[in-house]
Amino acid sequence: xxxxxxxxPQRLGIIGGTGLTELEGLQIVGEExxxxxxxxxxxxxxxxxxxxxxxxxxxxxxxxxRIPPHQVNYRANLWALKQAGVRQIVGVNAVGGIHPAMGPxxxxxxxxxxxxxxxxxxxxxxxxxxHVTHIDFTYPYHEGLRQAMLTVADQLGLxxxxxxxxxxxxxxxxxxxxxxxxxxxxxxxxxxxxxMPEAALAAELELEYACLGLVVNWAAGKTDxxxxxxxxxxxxxxxxSSVRSILARLPGQLYG
Ligand code: HPA
Numbered sequence: 001x002x003x004x005x006x007x008x009p010q011r012l013g014i015i016g017g018t019g020l021t022e023l024e025g026l027q028i029v030g031e032e033x034x035x036x037x038x039x040x041x042x043x044x045x046x047x048x049x050x051x052x053x054x055x056x057x058x059x060x061x062x063x064x065x066r067i068p069p070h071q072v073n074y075r076a077n078l079w080a081l082k083q084a085g086v087r088q089i090v091g092v093n094a095v096g097g098i099h100p101a102m103g104p105x106x107x108x109x110x111x112x113x114x115x116x117x118x119x120x121x122x123x124x125x126x127x128x129x130x131h132v133t134h135i136d137f138t139y140p141y142h143e144g145l146r147q148a149m150l151t152v153a154d155q156l157g158l159x160x161x162x163x164x165x166x167x168x169x170x171x172x173x174x175x176x177x178x179x180x181x182x183x184x185x186x187x188x189x190x191x192x193x194x195x196m197p198e199a200a201l202a203a204e205l206e207l208e209y210a211c212l213g214l215v216v217n218w219a220a221g222k223t224d225x226x227x228x229x230x231x232x233x234x235x236x237x238x239x240x241s242s243v244r245s246i247l248a249r250l251p252g253q254l255y256g
Contacts, residue, residue, distance in 0.1 A: 011053060011054050011055065011086070011087070011088065011251065011254075011255060012050075012053065012054075012055050012056070012086070012088055012089075012090065012250065012251050012254065012255075013055075013056045013057075013058070013081040013084075013086035013088065013089040013090070013207075014055060014056070014057045014058070014089070014090050014092065014247060015058050015060050015077065015081075015089060015090070015091045015092065015198070016057060016058070016059050016060060016092050017060050017061065017091070017092050017093050017094050017194055018061065018065065018094040018216070018236070019094055019214070019216070019236035019240050020059075020092050020240060020243065020244075021043075021059040021061070021062075021063045021064065021065050022057075022059070022063070023046070023048070023050075023055070023057045023244070023247065024244060025050060025244070025248050026046065026048040026049070026050055026055060026057060027048050027049045027050075028046055028047070028048040029047050029048055029049065030046075030047040030048075031044040031045065031046050031047065032044055032045050032047070032084075033045075034080045034083060034084070036075075036076045036079040036080050036083065037079065038073060038075035038076040038079055038121075038124075039073050039075075039076045040073065040076055041058060041073065041076045041077045041079075041080040042058065042059060042060055042061060042062045042067050042072055042073060042076075042077055043058060043059040043062045043063045044063075045057070045058055045080060045081070045084055046058070047084075050247070050248055050251050051248070051251060051252055052252075053251030053252065053255055054251075055251060056081060056084050056085075056086050058077055058080070058081060060072055060077065060091075060194060060198075068171065068172040069170075069171040069172055069193035069194045070117070070119070070120060070170055070171055070172060070193070072194065073121075074120070074121070074122070074197050074198050074201050075121055075124060075201055077198070078198065078201045078202055078205055078207065079124075079205070081207070082205050082207060086207070087207060087208060088142070088145060088207070088208040088209075088254070089202055089207055089208070089209045089210075090145065090149070090209075090210055090211070090212050090247065090250065091194075091195070091198050091199070091202075091209065091210070091211050091212070092211075092212045092213075092214070092243055092247075093166075093192045093194050093195055093211055093212070093213050093214070094192065094213075094214055094216045094232070094236065095108070095166070095190040095191060095192035095195075095213045095214065095215055095216065096174070096175075096180075096190065096191045096192070096215065096216070096217050096218065096219035096220070096227075097189075097190060097215040097217070097218050097219055097222070098167075098180060098183060098184050098188055098189055098190060098191060098219045098222065099161075099164065099189035099190070101161060102161060102164065102189055102190055102215050103215060103218060104215055104216060104217055104218065104231070104234075104235035104238070104239070105214070105215065105216075105235045105238040105239035105242075106159065106160075106161065106214075106215045106239070107153065107158060107159070107160040107161070107212070107213065107214055107215075107239065107242050107243065107246070108160070108161040108164040108189070108190055108213040108214075108215065109141075109146050109149050109150055109153075109160060109161065109162060109163075109164070109210065109211070109212060109213070110141065110163070110164035110165065110166040110189070110190060110195075110211050110213055111139075111141060111146065111162075111163050111164065111165070112139075112140065112141075112164075112165045112166070113140045113141075113165070113166045113167075113168060113195055113196060113199055114165060114166070114167045114168070114183075114186055114187070114188055115168050115196040115197075115200075116167060116168060116169050116170065116183075117168050117169065117170045117193075117196050117197065118170055119170075120170075120196075120197055121197075122196070122197035122200060122201070123197070123200070123201070123204065124201065124204050124205070125204065133204075135200075135203050135204050136203075137200060137203055140199045140200070140203065140209075141199065141209065141210040141211060142208035142209055142210050144208065145208055145209070145210035145254075146162075146210045148250060148253045148254050149210065149212055149246055149250060150162050151253055152246050152249045152250055152253050153242075153246055155249070156242075156245055156246065156249070158242050158245070158246070160242075160246075161189075163189070164189040164190050164213065165186075165187050165188050165189050165190070166188070166189075166190050166191075166192060166195045166211060166213065167183045167186070167188030167190065167191045167192075168191075168192060168193065168194070168195040168196035169191055169192070169193055170193065171193035172193065174220055174227055175191060175219065175220045176220060176221075177220050177221025178221075179220070180219045180220045180221050180222065181221065183219075190213055190215065190219075191219050192213065195211055199211065212243060212246060212247070214235075214236070214239045214240060214242070214243050215235065215239070216232045216235040216236055216239070217231055217232050217235060
C-alpha cells in the first residue's frame with residue numbers, strides 16, 4: 001500500500017468499532033501510520049474514496065480487532081484524524097439496547113451521553129498548561145451530522161432512532177442487571193464502552209462529531225438469558241449492512 005502523500009484537506013472521518021474494522025466499498029488510495037504527541041493511533045489511517053468523496057477510516061480497536069475499549073488511545077486517534085485534515089467524524093459504536101424500541105440490529109443516532117467511564121486518558125487539557133480550559137459539552141453530538149445520517153437512513157427506508165442517550169461504561173465486562181436498571185433510571189437508552197472519551201476529545205479538538213450506534217444485544221437483565229457472543233455476532237451480521245449503507249451515502253448527503 002502506498003503512503004498517503006496528498007495533503008489536501010480530507011473530509012469525512014469514520015471511526016469503525018466492533019464489527020466494522022474495514023469499510024467495504026471504500027476505494028483505498030493510501031494508508032498511513034501517523035505519529036502524534038499522544039502516541040500512535042489504534043491502526044493506520046486508511047485514505048480512500050466513497051463515491052466521489054474523500055474519506056479517512058480508522059479501526060478503533062485496531063485491525064485485526066485487538067485493543068479493548070479501556071485501552072484504546074482515543075487521544076491519538078482523534079488527533080491523527082485532525083492532523084490528516086478531517087473536520088467531521090462519525091464514530092460507529094456497537095451498543096446494548098436499554099430502550100424497548102432499541103433491540104438487536106436496530107440503528108440509533110444518539111443525541112446525548114452520560115459518561116460512566118473512569119481512569120481513561122480523557123482530555124488534551126492537562127499537564128503544563130497556561131490556563132484551564134472547560135469546553136462546552138451541552139450537546140455532545142453535532143446536530144448537522146446527526147441529521148445528515150437520519151436523512152440518509154430515511155432515504156434508505158431504514159428503521160433508525162433519531163434520539164438516544166448513550167451511557168458509556170468502562171468495560172471490558174458487560175454490565176450487571178442492576179447497573180442497567182440504574183442506567184435506565186438515569187435516562188440511558190443504549191449502553192456502550194467506546195462512546196467516551198471519544199466524543200469529548202473531538203469537541204476539545206473542535207471537530208464535528210456524531211455517533212452511529214448499532215444495537216448488538218439487549219442490555220443485561222433485559223431478557224431472561226445472559227448475553228452471549230453468538231447473539232452479538234448474529235446482530236452484527238444482521239445490522240452492519242444498515243450501518244454500511246448509511247455510511248456509503250453520507251458523504252454525498254453532506255457534501256453534495
Ligand atoms: N454493554 C456495553 N457495551 C456494549 C454492549 C453492552 O450490552 N453491547 C455492545 N457493547
